Amino acid sequence: MPLRKGLGTPVSYLILIVMSIVSIAPFLWMFTTSVKDQKEIFLFPPKWIPSVFKWHNYVEAWNAGGLNFSLMFYNTMLIVIPVTIFTVLASSMAAYAFARIEFLGRNFLFMLLLASMMIPGAVTLIPQFILFRELTWLDSFLPLIVPGLFGNAFAIFLLRQFFMTIPGELEDAAMIDGCSRYRIWFQMFLPLSKPAVATLTVFTFQGVYNDFIGPLIYINSQNKFTVQLGLAAFNGVYQTRYDLLMAASVFTLLPIIILFLFAQRYFIEGITMSGLKG
Amino acid sequence: MNTLSDLTAAPERTRLTRRALHKKLRDNLVGYSFIAPALIGFLAFTLLPVLAAFVIGFLNWDLLTAPTWAGIKNYAALLQDEVFLISLRNTIMWVVYYVPASIAISLILALAMNMPLRGITAFRAMLYIPVISPLLAVALLFVWLFNPDFGLINFMLSKIGIQPIGWLTDERLALPSIALMAIWKNAGWNMLIFLAALQGIPRHLYEAADLDGATKWQKFRNVTFPLLAPATFFIVIMSFIGAFQVFGEIYIMTNGGPGYSTHTLAYYLWSNAFKFNKMGYAGAISMVMFLLILLVTVLQNRFFGRKVQYDL
Incomplete structure (x- = not known):
């Protein structure tokens, strides 16, 4: 640890305090705008604290313009839950094999997988769109779910790094007792890797929940909108109603913030311990 | 760690006993069964689309009529x-x-x-x-x-x-x-x-x-x-x-x-x-x-x- 004594500490505090304020202040602004009366939004100079807290904005935003956020949250969960579960399962299976089993072409396949992280999503977008169109999957959740069921390179890499740190003796003992590889993976490696699995769960959940380009391309019918698509449509209709727009933004943001605050401890540990450093 | 050539060259260097050979075969099968989902996903949603994108770049295609060859x-x-x-x-x-x-x-x-x-x-x-x-x-x-x-x-x-x-x-x-x-x-x-x-x-x-x-x-x-x-x-x-x-x-x-x-x-x-x-x-x-x-x-x-x- 460099700069341990002297100016290092106060300077670090200063940097972190200033940057934390810069990080958080926009969200406070989002919140105060969301509870303002319409008349107070376009004031100059603006007011940080509204004279009346108009909580009713949230009720109005939830059902505004024929959009139904309850349905959109439900739709989003229909996509997020299977993708998150299968990403963890499929990626951890592959990660276990890459970390522990010697099979023909293992290193080659692993390098191929790492290389695939560098393939821009822009390249696969059009062929995938045409594929799903041929399958008549457009305007359904399938294009948003199915590609997410097979694990992904980043997740496999993260979990493999973590699995490599688990001592081999445990596994050898289990194998001598006649335990199959499948049981070792499911009953030993997965439970021993809670930080990495928690990290991956949060990553995947927020990635799928936050995605709006996928739904933008594949979903047309309003009754199939996800939360993000709903917010985008909302923006199209209520462009100057920043009070309602910010209220809608707050409740699309809230599930992710809550999830993160709960998983935070595991999350940071997972990233640090997997040695995710290239 | 074995590389591809180590594995294929193995029988000449050390005569494997049947037991070891059996284990090697089983490890391969089990290994591939573990990576099968990821491999299928990679082929279907990354590799094939990349190859297809290469071809699509040479086509005229408005999605309403059949694609025609456009060359460069x-x-x-x-x-x-x-x-x-x-x-x-x-x-x-x-x-x-x-x-x-x-x-x-x-x-x-x-x-x-x-x-x-x-x-x-x-x-x-x-x-x-x-x-x-x-x-x-x-x-x-x-x-x-x-x-x-x-x-x-x-x-x-x-x-x-x-x-x-x-x-x-x-x-x-x-x-x-x-x-x-x-x-x-x-x-x-x-x-x-x-x-x-x-x-x-x-x-x-x-x-x-x-x-x-x-x-x-x-x-x-x-x-x-x-x-x-x-x-x-x-x-x-x-x-x-x-x-x-x-x-x-x-x-x-x-x-x-x-x-x-x-x-x-x-x-x-x-x-x-x-x-x-x-x-x-x-x-x-x-x-x-x-x-x-x-x-x-x-x-x-x-x-x-x-x-x-x-x-x-």
Whole structure:
């Protein structure tokens, strides 16, 4: 640890305090705008604290313009839950094999997988769109779910790094007792890797929940909108109603913030311990 | 670890007993059963689409009528297409605005975060909240913050006597303003990777440097900086790949405007594919993006890749 004594500490505090304020202040602004009366939004100079807290904005935003956020949250969960579960399962299976089993072409396949992280999503977008169109999957959740069921390179890499740190003796003992590889993976490696699995769960959940380009391309019918698509449509209709727009933004943001605050401890540990450093 | 040639050459070198052979066969079967889902997903949703994208770039295809062969016509048209050239230029400018500043800020934050301070968990959480927030909500929030007449940012600037700035409405400012938002949003992510790398540097190296009477700057220059190189290399490559494909921020905040001032390659690709139904043309744009990303990645690897390996 460099700069341990002297100016290092106060300077670090200063940097972190200033940057934390810069990080958080926009969200406070989002919140105060969301509870303002319409008349107070376009004031100059603006007011940080509204004279009346108009909580009713949230009720109005939830059902505004024929959009139904309850349905959109439900739709989003229909996509997020299977993708998150299968990403963890499929990626951890592959990660276990890459970390522990010697099979023909293992290193080659692993390098191929790492290389695939560098393939821009822009390249696969059009062929995938045409594929799903041929399958008549457009305007359904399938294009948003199915590609997410097979694990992904980043997740496999993260979990493999973590699995490599688990001592081999445990596994050898289990194998001598006649335990199959499948049981070792499911009953030993997965439970021993809670930080990495928690990290991956949060990553995947927020990635799928936050995605709006996928739904933008594949979903047309309003009754199939996800939360993000709903917010985008909302923006199209209520462009100057920043009070309602910010209220809608707050409740699309809230599930992710809550999830993160709960998983935070595991999350940071997972990233640090997997040695995710290239 | 066995390489492919070790495995295939094995029978000549050591005569395997039946038991060992049986184990090897079983390991192969079990191994492949473990990677089967990932392998199928990779083939179906990455490898085949990449090959298909290559072919689509040579087609005329409006999705309504059957595709016809266009040869290199799409690529030839790109060179004459002024909007494409503007988009290419804007994409390069985006990388210039975004990548160095974003990495520098992340590194400074990680170095500060690596000190023995109080309240680190709280700082980390606050700096990380923009990263996990949905891009859409955050981008809409910044449209509001950047509002020239009633936005918070112009209000703050007015307090120190600065005239209102048209962040997203001025052609020269729109792209850097969006980059500013992206830097703000993503700083916490690279910070975390840098932090993980910093915490992986063995303490005894600093102790040894102390014994040699090294100054703080010497310790940073000769211990921290070289040992951070693998993480930096990873971050540079991944940031570049991400920045080169910037789309969401632009789609939400300016829709490519004003004029063409925030058209990027990914935005122009999206317009061609989903607004103008020109799939072949969009495919050609995607291949150009692919080749440029590949080229830069290979160059980075050639120049820096070999210098960043340290065994400790």
